[in-house]
Amino acid sequence: VTKEGKEKDRSILILSFPYSNAAYAYPLPAENSECFLYGLTQLFRQAGGVPRKLRIDNLAAAVVSIRKGGERQYTEAFERFRLHYGFDVQACNPYSGHEKGNVERKVYYTRQHCFVPAPLIEGDEELAEWLHRKMIEDRARPHYEKGRTIEELWQEEQKELLVLPERDLPIFSFHHANVNKYGEVTVDGEALVVHGIPVPNRVLVKKEWDRFMVLSQEGEVYLEAPRPYTKKRRELPWKDILAEWAQKPRVVEYSRFRVYLPEAIRKYFMEQPKQTASRIRGVQKLLERYTVYEIAQWLDKYQRWDLTPHEIGVLMEAKRSEYPAKWEEAYTPSVLVDYETDLHVYDQRLCPSREGGSRA
Incomplete structure (x- = not known):
C-alpha cells in the first residue's frame, strides 16, 4: 500500500468459506503469532461467528512441530486461542497447498482484485475498513458453478457458524x-x-x-x-519514475504511479501539455535538493503554474535562505516595549562642556 508517497508492506490474512466462496480479509503489519491471532479475532467479528473447523497450513505462528504420524504440536498461544473460541483445527500436510485450494485461489484473487495497483491509504484502520467493504461488495457476483450469488449462499452458510464468545481473548x-x-x-x-x-x-x-x-x-x-x-516505509523511486515519464510523456495519464503524486504536481505537469516533458525533467532535477512534498507544498502555497521548474527552484532556494520570522516573546516589561534610547543624555555625561551638561 502507499501512504504519503511511501510504500508500506502489509500482509493480508484471509478467511475463506468454500461452500459459498465468501471471504473476509484483514491487513496486518507482520506474520508473527500476535498478528495472526489478532487478525483471526477481527475476521471472526466480521463474519459474525466462528467456523466450526479451521483448516490451516503449517505456519510458524500456530504450529511448533510435526510429529510422527502427522500429529501437530501447536503453540501454547494458538491452543489457548482455539479453546477460547471453540473451533476444531485441521492442519494440511506439508507442501500440500491443494488441500486448502479454495483459500489459495482466494489469495490470488484478492491480490489482483484489491491491490493492483497498490491503494492509497491514510492509516491502517482506514485500510481495514476499505478492505472489508471490498470483500462484501464482491459477494454480489455469481458463484462460479452454483448459479446463485455468493451473498445468497453466504446467508445459508453463516447460520452454521458458532456463536462468538462475549469477550475477545486478549492477545499478547x-x-x-x-x-x-x-x-x-x-x-x-x-x-x-x-x-x-x-x-x-x-x-x-x-x-x-x-x-x-x-x-x-x-x-x-x-x-x-x-x-x-x-x-517501516520505503520511498517511492520518483527519480526513476520521472525519468521514464520524461521519455514518454503520454504515459503519465495512464501510469499507476500517477495517483501517488501530490495533486499540485499532477496539476503542474498537465497545466500546459506541450511543456509536460520539460516540466517532468525539471522536477526530476529539483528532486536532488527537495522532496516531492516540499515542491508540492510550494506550488500549493503560491499557485505559480506558469513558472518553469528552474524558476521554481530559484524561488524555493531564496525562500529557504531568508531569515526566520521574528519570534514573539512575553518577557520584556511593557514600559520597555518599543522604547527608544535618548543618546543626548549620554553625550551630556561624556562631554558636559560641549553638550551643556553638568559635571555632577
Missing part, C-alpha cells in the same frame, strides 16, 4: 530480554534505548500485535511504544 506474549551496557533492549531485531533503567539488567517485554511494553520484574513500565515494524 511475554518474553525476557537483556539490557546491555548502553541501556538498549532488542525488540523485533532492533536495539531500542530505554531510559531510566539500571544497566546491565534483565526485563520483561510484553508484545501485542502493534505495540510493546518494557517492564521490570516487578511490573514497572519503563517504555511503551509501537512495534518497530509498524513504522
Whole structure:
C-alpha cells in the first residue's frame, strides 16, 4: 500500500468459506503469532461467528512441530486461542497447498482484485475498513458453478457458524530480554534505548500485535511504544519514475504511479501539455535538493503554474535562505516595549562642556 508517497508492506490474512466462496480479509503489519491471532479475532467479528473447523497450513505462528504420524504440536498461544473460541483445527500436510485450494485461489484473487495497483491509504484502520467493504461488495457476483450469488449462499452458510464468545481473548506474549551496557533492549531485531533503567539488567517485554511494553520484574513500565515494524516505509523511486515519464510523456495519464503524486504536481505537469516533458525533467532535477512534498507544498502555497521548474527552484532556494520570522516573546516589561534610547543624555555625561551638561 502507499501512504504519503511511501510504500508500506502489509500482509493480508484471509478467511475463506468454500461452500459459498465468501471471504473476509484483514491487513496486518507482520506474520508473527500476535498478528495472526489478532487478525483471526477481527475476521471472526466480521463474519459474525466462528467456523466450526479451521483448516490451516503449517505456519510458524500456530504450529511448533510435526510429529510422527502427522500429529501437530501447536503453540501454547494458538491452543489457548482455539479453546477460547471453540473451533476444531485441521492442519494440511506439508507442501500440500491443494488441500486448502479454495483459500489459495482466494489469495490470488484478492491480490489482483484489491491491490493492483497498490491503494492509497491514510492509516491502517482506514485500510481495514476499505478492505472489508471490498470483500462484501464482491459477494454480489455469481458463484462460479452454483448459479446463485455468493451473498445468497453466504446467508445459508453463516447460520452454521458458532456463536462468538462475549469477550475477545486478549492477545499478547511475554518474553525476557537483556539490557546491555548502553541501556538498549532488542525488540523485533532492533536495539531500542530505554531510559531510566539500571544497566546491565534483565526485563520483561510484553508484545501485542502493534505495540510493546518494557517492564521490570516487578511490573514497572519503563517504555511503551509501537512495534518497530509498524513504522517501516520505503520511498517511492520518483527519480526513476520521472525519468521514464520524461521519455514518454503520454504515459503519465495512464501510469499507476500517477495517483501517488501530490495533486499540485499532477496539476503542474498537465497545466500546459506541450511543456509536460520539460516540466517532468525539471522536477526530476529539483528532486536532488527537495522532496516531492516540499515542491508540492510550494506550488500549493503560491499557485505559480506558469513558472518553469528552474524558476521554481530559484524561488524555493531564496525562500529557504531568508531569515526566520521574528519570534514573539512575553518577557520584556511593557514600559520597555518599543522604547527608544535618548543618546543626548549620554553625550551630556561624556562631554558636559560641549553638550551643556553638568559635571555632577
